[in-house]
Amino acid sequence: MELLGRDFYNRDTVTVARDLLGKHLVRVLEDGTELVCRITETEAYVGRIDKACHAYGYKRTPRTETLFAPPGTAYIYLIYGMYHCLNFVTEPEGEPSAVLIRGAQAVTNGDIIAKNRFNCKMAEMTAYQRNNFLNGPGKLCRGLVLTRAQNGLDLTDPRGALYVCDGPAPGRIQAGKRIGIDYAQEAVDFPWRFWPEESFSVPPSG
DNA sequence: TTCAGGATGTACT
C-alpha cells in the first residue's frame, strides 16, 4: 500500500477528513509488530475559524503547540484524565488544524488489538465488545497503544511508529455534526464529521 | 436497549 505523504495532509482540513475514510492506519509497536486499522470515522478541526478547536484563534499553549507543526504530524492529547485522542495535523505549517480519528476497524493483528482493549482474543469478545471495539477516539488509542508519548510523531516517515497508507475506497460518504463540543457556540452545527455509509446504518452516537 | 453517574488528571482561568 502507498504511504500518504506530506502533500496529502497539506490541504483543506475538511477535505483531508473526508479523504482519510478507508485509509489504513499503521501502528508499529516497539517490538516491530504492525497493527493496521481501516479508518471509519473522522472529524475536522480548523483553528482559524472553529471554536471547537483547541487552537481556536491561533491560541498557542504548551498543549496546542503540536497543532502548529507541519502537516502530517500526530497530535495526541489526554482527555477526561484517562483517555487519549489521535489527530493528524493538516494545512500549511502555522495553520493550527487537524483531523480527529474517531473510529476504525481492525485489519491485521486483531488479536493484539483486542488484548489491548479487553485483554482477550477477538474470537472471545462478547457481542457488546465487538460492537464497541474501536468506535471512539479513546477506544482506538487504547487498542493501538497510543498515548502522549506519541504526540508529535511524523506520520510521513515510513520507518516511524505511526503512519497512514492508501486503503480500499469507501462508497458514499455521510456527514454530520461533531460529537462532544456543545460548548463551541455556532461551531456545534458545522457538518465536519464524516463516515462511510456502509459503516453505520444510522449516525453512531459516539 | 437506553440512560445516569462516576472515574481521573491536566490545562488553563
Next chain:
DNA sequence: GTACATCCTGAAC
C-alpha cells in the same frame, strides 16, 4: 476551581 474533541458500569425498562 472548572472544564474537558470519553468510556464503562449498573440499573431500569
